[in-house]
Amino acid sequence: MKFKGRDIVSIKDFTREEIDYILKVSEEMEKHVKRGSDLLKGKIMATLFFEPSTRTRLSFEAAMKKLGGECIGFSSAEGSSVAKGENLNDTIRVVENYCDVIVLRHPLEGAAKFAAEVATVPVINAGSGAEEHPTQALLDLLTIKSEKGRIDGLKIALVGDLKYGRTVHSLAYALSLYDVDLYFVSPEPLKMRESVLHDLKERNITYHEYTKVKDVISDVDVLYVTRIQKERFSDPAEYEKVRGSYKITLETLKEAKEGLIILHPLPRVEEIDFAVDHTPYARYFKQTYYGLLLRMALLALVLGAVEE
Amino acid sequence: MKFKGRDIVSIKDFTREEIDYILKVSEEMEKHVKRGSDLLKGKIMATLFFEPSTRTRLSFEAAMKKLGGECIGFSSAEGSSVAKGENLNDTIRVVENYCDVIVLRHPLEGAAKFAAEVATVPVINAGSGAEEHPTQALLDLLTIKSEKGRIDGLKIALVGDLKYGRTVHSLAYALSLYDVDLYFVSPEPLKMRESVLHDLKERNITYHEYTKVKDVISDVDVLYVTRIQKERFSDPAEYEKVRGSYKITLETLKEAKEGLIILHPLPRVEEIDFAVDHTPYARYFKQTYYGLLLRMALLALVLGAVEE
Amino acid sequence: MKFKGRDIVSIKDFTREEIDYILKVSEEMEKHVKRGSDLLKGKIMATLFFEPSTRTRLSFEAAMKKLGGECIGFSSAEGSSVAKGENLNDTIRVVENYCDVIVLRHPLEGAAKFAAEVATVPVINAGSGAEEHPTQALLDLLTIKSEKGRIDGLKIALVGDLKYGRTVHSLAYALSLYDVDLYFVSPEPLKMRESVLHDLKERNITYHEYTKVKDVISDVDVLYVTRIQKERFSDPAEYEKVRGSYKITLETLKEAKEGLIILHPLPRVEEIDFAVDHTPYARYFKQTYYGLLLRMALLALVLGAVEE
Numbered sequence: 056m057k058f059k060g061r062d063i064v065s066i067k068d069f070t071r072e073e074i075d076y077i078l079k080v081s082e083e084m085e086k087h088v089k090r091g092s093d094l095l096k097g098k099i100m101a102t103l104f105f106e107p108s109t110r111t112r113l114s115f116e117a118a119m120k121k122l123g124g125e126c127i128g129f130s131s132a133e134g135s136s137v138a139k140g141e142n143l144n145d146t147i148r149v150v151e152n153y154c155d156v157i158v159l160r161h162p163l164e165g166a167a168k169f170a171a172e173v174a175t176v177p178v179i180n181a182g183s184g185a186e187e188h189p190t191q192a193l194l195d196l197l198t199i200k201s202e203k204g205r206i207d208g209l210k211i212a213l214v215g216d217l218k219y220g221r222t223v224h225s226l227a228y229a230l231s232l233y234d235v236d237l238y239f240v241s242p243e244p245l246k247m248r249e250s251v252l253h254d255l256k257e258r259n260i261t262y263h264e265y266t267k268v269k270d271v272i273s274d275v276d277v278l279y280v281t282r283i284q285k286e287r288f289s290d291p292a293e294y295e296k297v298r299g300s301y302k303i304t305l306e307t308l309k310e311a312k313e314g315l316i317i318l319h320p321l322p323r324v325e326e327i328d329f330a331v332d333h334t335p336y337a338r339y340f341k342q343t344y345y346g347l348l349l350r351m352a353l354l355a356l357v358l359g360a361v362e363e
Numbered sequence: 364m365k366f367k368g369r370d371i372v373s374i375k376d377f378t379r380e381e382i383d384y385i386l387k388v389s390e391e392m393e394k395h396v397k398r399g400s401d402l403l404k405g406k407i408m409a410t411l412f413f414e415p416s417t418r419t420r421l422s423f424e425a426a427m428k429k430l431g432g433e434c435i436g437f438s439s440a441e442g443s444s445v446a447k448g449e450n451l452n453d454t455i456r457v458v459e460n461y462c463d464v465i466v467l468r469h470p471l472e473g474a475a476k477f478a479a480e481v482a483t484v485p486v487i488n489a490g491s492g493a494e495e496h497p498t499q500a501l502l503d504l505l506t507i508k509s510e511k512g513r514i515d516g517l518k519i520a521l522v523g524d525l526k527y528g529r530t531v532h533s534l535a536y537a538l539s540l541y542d543v544d545l546y547f548v549s550p551e552p553l554k555m556r557e558s559v560l561h562d563l564k565e566r567n568i569t570y571h572e573y574t575k576v577k578d579v580i581s582d583v584d585v586l587y588v589t590r591i592q593k594e595r596f597s598d599p600a601e602y603e604k605v606r607g608s609y610k611i612t613l614e615t616l617k618e619a620k621e622g623l624i625i626l627h628p629l630p631r632v633e634e635i636d637f638a639v640d641h642t643p644y645a646r647y648f649k650q651t652y653y654g655l656l657l658r659m660a661l662l663a664l665v666l667g668a669v670e671e
Numbered sequence: 672m673k674f675k676g677r678d679i680v681s682i683k684d685f686t687r688e689e690i691d692y693i694l695k696v697s698e699e700m701e702k703h704v705k706r707g708s709d710l711l712k713g714k715i716m717a718t719l720f721f722e723p724s725t726r727t728r729l730s731f732e733a734a735m736k737k738l739g740g741e742c743i744g745f746s747s748a749e750g751s752s753v754a755k756g757e758n759l760n761d762t763i764r765v766v767e768n769y770c771d772v773i774v775l776r777h778p779l780e781g782a783a784k785f786a787a788e789v790a791t792v793p794v795i796n797a798g799s800g801a802e803e804h805p806t807q808a809l810l811d812l813l814t815i816k817s818e819k820g821r822i823d824g825l826k827i828a829l830v831g832d833l834k835y836g837r838t839v840h841s842l843a844y845a846l847s848l849y850d851v852d853l854y855f856v857s858p859e860p861l862k863m864r865e866s867v868l869h870d871l872k873e874r875n876i877t878y879h880e881y882t883k884v885k886d887v888i889s890d891v892d893v894l895y896v897t898r899i900q901k902e903r904f905s906d907p908a909e910y911e912k913v914r915g916s917y918k919i920t921l922e923t924l925k926e927a928k929e930g931l932i933i934l935h936p937l938p939r940v941e942e943i944d945f946a947v948d949h950t951p952y953a954r955y956f957k958q959t960y961y962g963l964l965l966r967m968a969l970l971a972l973v974l975g976a977v978e979e
Contacts, residue, residue, distance in 0.1 A: 091405020097707020099733055110457055113435045117407055117461035120433035125736040127729045129746065130437065144945070145938060145956075149726055152960040153733035322453060329452070340453075344460040399713020418765055421743045425715055425769035428741040438745065630761060637760070648761075652768040 059359035062171035063179040066189040066225045071232040074196065080361055081197050081345070081352040087121055088347065094360045095124030101154035102128030103146065104181070105161045110321060111181050111190075114343065115158050118350035122360070127153060147173045156358055159183065177357040185221050190353065191320055192225035194346040199277055201345060202316050202338050206230070212238035212271045215281035215301060215326065217247040222320040223281055227251050230260075237262040238271045242297040245287060267300060273310045278303070278317045278336075280326050304328040308336060318342050367667035370479035371487040374497040374533045379540040386505050388669055389653070389660040395429055396655065402668045403432030409462035410436030411454065412489070413469045418629060419489050419498075422651065423466050426658035430668070435461060455481045464666055467491065485665040493529050498661065499628055500533035502654040507585055509653060510624050510646055514538070520546035520579050523589035523609060523634060525555040530628040531589055535559050538568075545570040546579045550605040553595060575608060581618045586611070586625045586644075588634050612636040616644060626650050675975035678787035679795040682805040682841045687848040694813050696977055697961070697968040703737055704963065710976045711740030717770035718744030719762065720797070721777045726937060727797050727806075730959065731774050734966035738976070743769060763789045772974055775799065793973040801837050806969065807936055808841035810962040815893055817961060818932050818954055822846070828854035828887050831897035831917060831942065833863040838936040839897055843867050846876075853878040854887045858913040861903060883916060889926045894919070894933045894952075896942050920944040924952060934958050 056073055069077075087094065100119045102112055107130055116126045143161070147170050150157060157178045159170050164184025171178040182188045200206050211230060213223045217239055227247070230237060237255070239247045239262060246264065255262055265271055272278070283301055288294040302325060303317065319327060319339035331337055355361045364381055377385075395402065408427045412420055415438055424434045451469070455478050458465060465486045467478050472492025479486040490496045508514050519538060521531045525547055535555070538545060545563070547555045547570060554572065563570055573579055580586070591609055596602040610633060611625065627635060627647035639645055663669045672689055685693075703710065716735045718728055723746055732742045759777070763786050766773060773794045775786050780800025787794040798804045816822050827846060829839045833855055843863070846853060853871070855863045855878060862880065871878055881887055888894070899917055904910040918941060919933065935943060935955035947953055971977045 089405075097705075097737070099736055101729065109437055113409065113437075113458060113461050116435045120407055120435065121405070127732045127736065129725055129729075148948075148956040149937060149959045150729060152956070153729050153963055321457060332456075340456040340460070343457045347461055397713075417745055421717065421745075421766060421769050424743045428715055428743065429713070629765060640764075648764040648768070651765045655769055 056363055058356035058361075058363060060177055061357050062174075062177050063189055063353055063357065064167050064171050065180070065187050066192045066229045074193065074229065074232060077193060077349070077352055077356065078197050078200055080356060081348040082201070084348045084351040084355070087351065091121055091123065093123040094355055095119065095122040095358060098124040098156070098358055099154040100124055100126050100128075100156050100158060100354065101150050102126060102130070102158045102181075103150060103160070104128065104130050105132045105159075105166075107131045108160050108182060110343065111160065114346045115179075115181065115350050115354075118347055118354055121347070122351055122355060124354070124358075128158075143170060144173055147178075151176045156354065179353060179357065182221065185219055188221045188225050190346070190350060191222045192229040193353075194342065194349040195222070195226050195279070195318060195320075196229055197349050198318060198338060198342045198345045199316070202341070203276060203314070207234040209277060210236045210238065210275040211277040211279065212240055212268075212275040213247075213279045213281070214240040214268060216245045216283045216287060217241040217281075218245045219284075219287060220281045223279070224248070224251055226279065227255065231255055231258045235260070238265060238275055239263070240265045240268055240271055242266060242283065242301070244293070245283065268303065268307055269310065272307060272315075273312055275312060276315060278315060280317060280319045280323075280339075282322075282324055282326055298325075302326060302328060303331055305330050305334070308334065311336060364671055366664035366669075366671060368485055369665050370482075370485050371497055371661055371665065372475050372479050373488070373495050374500045374537045382501065382504065382537065382540060385501060385657070385660055385664065386508055388664060389505050389656040390509070392656045392659040392663070395659065399429055399431065401431040402663055403427065403430040403666060406432040406464070406666055407462040408432055408434050408436075408464050408466060408662065409458050410434060410438070410466045410489075411458060411468070412436065412438050413440045413467075413474075415439045416468050416490060418651065419468065422654045423487075423489065423658050423662075426655055426662055429655070430659055430663060432662070432666075436466075451478060452481055455486075459484045464662065487661060487665065490529065493527055493532075496529045496533050498654070498658060499530045500537040501661075502650065502657040503530075503534050503587070503626060503628075504537055505657050506626060506646060506650045506653045507624070510649070511584060511622070515542040517584040518544045518546065518582055519585040519587065520548055520576075520583040521555075521587045521589070522548040522576055524553045524591045524595060525549040525589075526553045527592075527595060528589045531587070532556070532559055534587065535563065539563055539566045543568070546573060546583055547571070548573045548576055548579055550574060550591065550609070552601070553591065576611065576615055577618065580615060580623075581620055583620060584623060586623060588625060588627045588631075588647075590630075590632055590634055606633075610634060610636060611639055613638050613642070616642065619644060672979055674972035674977075674979060676793055677973050678790075678793050679805055679969055679973065680783050680787050681796070681803050682808045682845045690809065690812065690845065690848060693809060693965070693968055693972065694816055696972060697813050697964040698817070700964045700967040700971070703967065707737055707739065709739040710971055711735065711738040711974055714740040714772070714974055715770040716740055716742050716744075716772050716774060716970065717766050718742060718746070718774045718797075719766065719776070720744065720746050721748045721775075721782075723747045724776050724798060726959065727776065730962045731795075731797065731966050731970075734963055734970055737963070738967055738971060740970070740974075744774075759786060760789055763794075767792045772970065795969060795973065798837065801835055804837045804841050806962070806966060807838045808845040809969075810958065810965040811838070811842050811895070811934060811936075812845055813965050814934060814954060814958045814961045815932070818957070819892060819930070823850040825892045826852045826854065826890055827893040827895065828856055828884075828891040829863075829895045829897070830856040830884055832861045832899045832903060833857040833897075834861045835900075835903060836897045839895070840864070840867055842895065843871065847871055847874045851876070854881060854891055855879070856881045856884055856887055858882060858899065858917070860909070861899065884919065884923055885926065888923060888931075889928055891928060892931060894931060896933060896935045896939075896955075898938075898940055898942055918942060918944060919947055921946050921950070924950065927952060
């Protein structure tokens with residue numbers, strides 16, 4: 056395995072062995088959270104966020120700073136040179152001179168891949184277009200592994216907008232490296248994309264499709280909830296019909312399997328009732344802590360600060 | 364006294380003994396300004412500014428960095444996840460996983476109190492709604508104490524918009540812990556709120572109400588000037604009438620008591636003539652230096668880096 | 672020579688001896704880029720950018736952080752106290768209490784000079800109005816010296832908008848301290864300002880004016896390309912006519928002198944064809960690396976961290 060200098064563009068670029076190693080390094084990062092570390096002293100991370108994503112940006116910046124590194128960057132396209140008409144190629148070729156690693160968030164699909172090809176420093180994809188958000192998928196795996204003790208053998212439901220949600224695609228691919236049963240629960244118009252299903256079949260992953268949470272809640276070990284956006288429906292009435300049945304409430308959880316954990320990539324709007332926050336099922340806030348550990352691990356790995 | 368892990372939400376939460384201790388620690392911070400310090404190395408402060416306040420934000424960030432700590436955050440609600448509809452509860456429960464202390468600025472009253480209840484890390488209120496701005500009040504006290512050598516026994520005038528100005532309310536409460544004479548100078552429609560006056564009476568604080576600066580200028584030791592906003596007047600003509608008489612000029616200061624100091628929470632617009640800047644009375648810029656010391660002290664205290 | 676505490680406002684404030692020394696210190700900074708340094712530990716730089724300039728801001732921040740210093744600031748006037756009506760005088764007098772050096776970008780000419788007069792800490796001009804951008808001129812010199820081995824004796828063409836472009840004015844003055852031949856290549860309405868030509872004459876600098884790149888391409892050692900903005904032309908048809916002939920392409924470069932280097936202050940829009948990026952002539956991205964070194968040197972010098 057070779058991580059130093061490597062780009063983190065797509066979850067598909069990683070073998071199971073590599074992912075397991077990343078998860079192991081992530082767990083070792085916990086000791087640096089409380090007191091900080093000098094592991095990345097003198098290193099600079101550039102966060103180029105062409106669309107805002109406060110949570111992801113803060114998570115990466117906290118990760119870098121807990122390891123003694125520094126950050127530069129911008130948090131939205133406004134106010135950056137983009138307004139003057141600069142192209143991504145030039146931005147990357149300039150910024151790579153100021154930093155040791157680039158973290159990119161971009162509205163266009165393929166932007167991270169393109170940036171990685173151009174840059175001489177490693178590029179980490181923090182979300183580009185509707186397709187890929189690999190660090191989210193990795194932190195989802197880390198959460199499942201840490202909270203359930205394992206990934207293999209689990210029954211995992213992905214709930215909500217499975218057609219357009221970028222996190223669920225990366226996560227489905229990541230999970231397909233493990234021996235899991237997948238449950239896809241979504242309204243008819245937002246079913247998991249055929250291309251993803253096709254790939255899962257090829258990998259011999261068992262999956263089931265449902266349209267109601269209540270049909271899977273007593274079976275699954277992990278409930279991964281995502282938002283359903285109104286604008287995805289051509290008919291607002293259709294949205295209103297669907298909306299309620301995908302809200303996770305205490306009522307929904309009455310039938311829950313023992314040890315169920317609920318995850319969510321956040322921000323949540325109304326998919327999970329606030330009352331659920333206080334149940335032992337809720338792990339969506341702790342999930343962000345695992346995100347910190349995971350990003351610390353990735354930064355340390357691509358900057359060559361961890362023995363491989 | 365116990366500061367480690369404590370929230371700084373309202374000036375009303377502090378005893379005089381505690382405030383005196385904070386001021387003492389603030390004075391000791393001066394030695395760290397010139398050369399920096401490692402007192403908060405490895406610690407991260409999150410500045411969550413849901414409304415912009417450059418001065419307050421830069422002051423907190425400089426304070427953290429002079430002590431060797433690091434900062435993450437955002438400087439306005441735009442571009443944060445708030446635009447995606449996230450609620451304050453979730454923002455706090457996420458960000459607390461990335462940091463050791465949260466500094467919050469929010470347009471709604473009660474937001475800091477709410478955040479402090481939710482968060483497991485200490486929360487410092489950097490202004491929420493029209494009610495409270497405790498670190499401003501504390502730095503005002505520090506300025507008075509440092510520049511006049513004491514607080515007890517002083518005659519202190521608060522001038523301008525005493526009805527809506529959030530700094531004057533916190534300051535009035537803070538001063539009520541000391542043995543001072545308060546002079547409230549404001550246009551009739553912007554008089555100090557009854558609720559504040561009521562509390563002062565209960566604490567046996569002597570106060571006087573005036574409508575003209577010239578009636579108090581030869582009596583007071585401290586002139587605390589605040590801005591009068593046009594939009595507070597239903598009749599623009601009323602505002603025009605009042606405007607001039609609240610502007611502090613060299614003329615106003617001809618009758619000033621010896622040793623008078625003029626403070627202002629800033630930004631000033633036209634309440635103090637630029638010519639006043641060059642008089643020995645002007646301390647409103649030095650006041651921001653005391654703000655740095657005060658915030659260094661608070662951060663060191665709530666993060667447990669100072670012996671108590 | 673005395674740099675500690677000095678303002679960097681105009682390129683005109685420097686002697687050739689001083690500039691040569693700055694370039695020498697810049698070269699010595701290279702060793703700190705890879706591993707970082709503690710040279711400016713405990714120091715804080717404030718970046719006050721009243722208009723956005725991502726590249727310049729990131730360059731300064733990376734420079735400060737590579738030397739172990741810290742940064743505070745804002746990246747556009749929006750969201751700063753300016754929106755509340757604060758004047759530059761007050762902003763400077765406040766911020767100087769939070770930092771050890773101020774880096775200012777401002778849309779108004781003279782703003783940096785004014786700030787330098789007000790501030791007790793050193794002020795570095797990162798671009799103010801149409802007139803001055805001294806650190807850009809210095810990094811241009813550093814690029815030429817490093818890439819060509821010398822500045823004296825070179826033939827240097829400045830191409831594009833020579834009337835309004837702020838970088839070319841500072842650069843022309845900087846170059847006038849050396850023994851160079853200058854070639855000014857621009858459309859008729861965007862010719863180099865008379866005031867600059869006048870000063871060059873006084874300094875006995877040889878210069879030539881052209882309207883076509885092809886007339887100089889086989890003569891010059893350095894081609895410094897700048898953007899031509901559509902809005903500078905009263906007649907859009909005039910702009911369209913000019914546009915193509917100022918674009919540097921592989922075709923343009925067929926006649927290039929051996930060892931020619933092409934520079935550009937960036938961002939480029941369409942003045943240089945992407946195909947040129949892959950030729951040995953292209954140095955405009957490496958130029959930004961020299962910008963990092965140059966700004967590290969300036970910060971170390973004005974903060975007194977380098978022996979003089």
